[in-house]
Structures are given as C-alpha cells and as structure tokens.
Amino acid sequence: MVYKVLLFGATGYLGGTLLTELERTDEYDVTSVVRAERERVLKDRKTKILVASHAELSKIETASAEADIAINAATSDDLELTKAINRGLAQGKSAYSRAGVLVHVSGTQLIESKPTGKLEDVPKYNDQDLAQIEGIADSALHRLIDLEVARADREGEIKASIICPGVIFGHGSGPYKTISSPFPNLVRTALKNKRATYAGEGTNIWAHVHVQDVVDMLLRSIKHNLEASEPAGFARFYFAEHGEHQKLDFCTKMASILHAKGAVEDATPVSVPVSSPQAPSWPNRTTSRCYANRARAELGWKPRMLLENMFEGEVLDIWTALKDE
Template sequence: MSHTVLLLGATGFVGGQILHKLITSPLSGPDSPSVGTVIALVSGASKAAAVRSWESSLRSRSTSTVLQIEDVDRSTPQHWYNAVEQWSANVDCVINAATSDDLDLTKAINAGIIKAKHNGRKATLVHLSGVQLIESQPVGTYVETPNYNDADAKQIQSIADSAAHRLIDLEIAKAISAGAFWGSIVCPALIWGISSGPCKRYSAMVPDMVRKSLHNKRATHVGDGTNRWIHVHIDECVDLILALVADHLSNPSGAGRDHALFGSFFFASHRDLVDFKTIARAIGRVLARRGIVETDEPISVPAPPFDAQQKGVRIEDGQRSQEDQETDRKTPIWPCRTNCRCIASRGPAELGWKCTRAYDDAAIEQDVEGALDLILAESST
C-alpha cells in the first residue's frame, strides 16, 4: 500500500534532509511501508520555486515517490493554519519539521489528523521538538543538569511546563495518550553535518559561532566555554525520524506501544558530549589556516544577563539599546551558552536506530569550513 506524507519545514535544515531522503530512498521498517506522495507545504512562491529547482537538479531518484509542492500564503496567519489543517486531514502521516514553538500550528495539525483518522487515513504524526527543553541557564560554564532518559516517561513528564517547547509538546502528548491519534515527538540534540535539502544546508549554532568569531576577529566562546551539549549527525537524526514514520504507517493505532503521557517521546543524540571551547578552538584553527585571524587561540566573552521567561528564545523588539545590540553582534547565541545532556535509549531499543558518528575535531572543522564558506559567499553578494 502506498502512503501520502505531509511535510512541514521542507526548506529548513532538518526538513530539507527529510525531504531528500523521502524522495531518494525507500522507508525501512515493519512491512516495508512505501511513500507514494510527499506533499511539501511551503510559504511563498520563491520557496516553492527553490524546491522545484532543487528537485530538478537531483542526479538520481531511486524511488517513484511523487513530490507535490504546495505554496500557501502566510500573510494572514489564520489562512495558513486553516490550510495546514485541511492538508493534514487528507494524508497518512504529518511530519512537522517547521517549528517547535507555534501552538496554533500544532492545534491545526492535530485537528487535521483527527479528521484524517475519521476519514479512514492512517493519521499519524512525527513532531520535532528540541533539547532546549532540558537545557541549563545560559551561563557559559559547566553546570550539572538532569540526565533525562527517554525510556523513563515519568521523568519526561516531570519537566517543567515553563521549559522551552514544553507547551507544544504537551499539546501533542496529551492528544496521543488520549487516543486521538498515534504519533511521536522527536527531540534532537545539537545537529551537525551538511543537509542535502533544497535551501538551508547548515544548522544554527556552529555557523553563529563562526559569524561572531569573524565579528570579533578571534574565535569566540562564552564564559570559560566548558558548557557541554549532546549532539547528533543530521543523517542519523533523520534516520530516527523516518524510522518512526515507517513504524507509525505500519502500526497506525500504536498497538503494543506505550500510550502513557510522553510514552512516545524520543531523544535523538549521541552518547558523547561536546564543549563549546572545543568548538571555538576548531573555529580558531580554520580561521588561522585561512589567514583570517592571526592566532588560533579563542577568546571569551561574558555571558549576558538573561531573563528566565525567555525560555531560550530572545525576542528582538526594536527597543534594545545600542549596547545590547553590540552584545548580540559579538556573543554566540543562547544555546551556545547552556548545558544540555540526555540519554537516547528508545530509538536503539525499539527501532534498531544507530547513532555512531562522533563530533570529533575533524567533524567540527568540516562543519566550520562549510559554515565559513557559506558566510563568506553571502557577504560577497
């Protein structure tokens, strides 16, 4: 049986890689479910054109999956939400890789999936959250944080409602545990590597550190840089997402699965941690090798004061002082200042998922080289 998948976020870093894998390689999993059509919902004609151009440039298509690109005007938010609900009501699986912080979008997706279930579709969901959910305060130094394990639903339930992404995750988890539909929440770590998608090729954290290092004319970390994060390669992150898509299409009721609140919650992370001084040193080596800086030794900038109510998201309101704006220009973004760790137990145990690619010095330098090339190309246009 051939299935239809709706993808939100196809022009993003992770969403683009999901799109690439969906249309170039078959799903693997129980009963080998097949995807006949991928509907990529994008906002704006320029994004739709970029996806079409990218698709036509692909050298090979190893599957017969049809890519359907739908351009929806987002100038009126309610029009966008209505369109998302309508499309979600006519597919077998929705993958939301667009945002983990839009509650109205989440409600629209959920409402559409419930309609899809009533219409006889498989009606499942894979939603991408993020591990800022469990990060420390942005202090730029190592502090102990709880080591959350995705196999412990009660521990995941204990996360504060005030945490970043939490209200969106709760909206989904409650619907799943109530039996409204079946689905999963995937919570990725610091994602590294190069996406093969149509638009965004790199994630945010390392490129931002490179930008701030160029501004400061020295590789830069915040505080003493001993703050640490878990990480995951883009390919392995997407492998977990698509393993869940395959699992849900094969078992759309979630039979035999844990239906407790957050019983279908998965971390996507490697077992090792990386600290931000190590990343800054790699940036220094690349910049020095290219003759952009005189020394490869990084410098430290202080961690700015923070408002705990920001939940990891700084909102620029146009009223910030010149001093604040200069701090933003020279200081790596919020997640580069925090600590975050967790244990991804469920993917390997339940889906045979493997996360083996280490973010070692060579991998970090490759990330830095790519981000630097992108930044320099942007500045020359």
C-alpha cells in the same frame, strides 16, 4: 501501500534533508507546505507543493485530514499550527481511515540550563525515564507544543512521536538550507569578531547529532508509529544524540582551523561575558545533556556519524557557506 505525507520544513535544513530521503522511495507520496516566496525552490523536485503560511490554519487542517502522516520539521514553537495539524490528522483518522500519524520535531533547548557559560549541575535526561520526561516544566522552551502532541496521542486522536535532537551538525542535502544554526553561529561570531569567542568559562556542554542520523530516526519513527496500536503519550518521546561537546573545546579547535585559513587573527579563542554582544548565541551559553536510549532500544536506531571524526570538515563547510555573507 503508498502513504500520503504532509511535510512542514521542506526548504529548511533538517526538513530538506528528510525530503531528499523521502523522495528516494516510492513508499510515500509527499506534499510539502511552503510559503509563496519559497515555492520556486521546490519546483523541480518530486514533491507536490501546498503554498500556505503557518497562519492559514484552515488550509493546514484540511491538508492534514487528507494525509496519512504529517511531519513537522519546521517549527517547535507554534502551538496553533500544532493544534491545526492534530485536528486534521484526527479527522482523517476517524472519518477516512487515514493512518493519523504525526512526527513532531522538538529540540533539547527544552532541557537547557540558564545561560551562564559554564557547566551547570542539571540532570542528564534519559528518554526511557518517563517520569523525568513527563516532569519537565511547562515553562520550558517548546514544552507547551510537546504537551499538545502527547495529549493528542494519549487521548487516541492520533499516533504521534516527538523527536528531540541536540545540536544538529553536518551538511544537509535539501534544496535550500544546508547548514544548521548553533555551530554556524560560533563560526559566524568568530568571523565577525576576527577571533573565536566563547561565553563565560566555556565549560558548558551540549549533546549533538548528525543530520543524517536524525533523518534516520525520523524515518524509523514513521514506521514505528504506523505499526503502533496503543496510545503512548510521552512514551514515544525520543532524544537524538550521538556524543557531546564542550563549548571551550569546540571553540579552541575551531579557532585553530579558521586561523590556518586566515579567517581570524588569533588561533586561541577568548572568553567574553555572557551578556556581551561578542558572545555567541543563547544555546552556546547553556548546558543541555541527554541520553537517546529509547530510540536505540525501540527503533533500532544506530547513529553512525561522530563529530570528532569530521570536525575540520564541518568547520570548513560552515566557513565556506558563511564567508561571503
């Protein structure tokens, strides 16, 4: 059977890399939702194109009703878009016997600490601890959207999963954006300041995961949802992580690499106040730690790419992409 997929984020970093993998198989008939100004990016791709903004909710709802599977890799923070996707999938599932599957990409800013630039005594979240996941504060970033996804699944309207990655790294294989945000922000800030900087003590820690490993989880989640028979709510919430990094350690290694290329003036990073305009972006000032135990156990997910094995290549790839900005 060929499943109809509605993909959000096809010109983005993660969504574009996922699109490349979806196009390698004949299992999926993909339609990508893009804004008018990005339509040309997908002209030569296998995917069909739906030109729509995320504010065109009626169009989104109709397209979702015609799909078996919707994948939102575009935004973790648009509640009205999420509701429109859910309504459409629910209609397609009940009226047209569509699969009614949603794979929604969240992010581990959901569980981050305050931006202090030091290691905070916050929980290391385990996605197999359902009470812990259900107990995340409604005020957390992304949370209201995750709650809507879980509600629609729990009430049997759709079959949904939430993928919640840490910092995603690695070269993307999509048609437009091939680097992510948090690591490039550290490099960009270093280039701007002529020296690598970290916020506060730099002892704060984040989980990370390679983009191809996240895509593998997304693909496995699709198949798992298609086979699911019971509502799950947050029991299909999956962290994606394959290691952690301390910001000071990252910046120390990064500074040495960039200095060797003549991109910065000093091989040693320097601390700046959290509130300084020379400080890196918000996620690089906080702590966010998690275990991706559920995906390993339920989906057979086995991440392969270790940051420490490809660190220099990662920094140089980002530097190459940014140096002409």
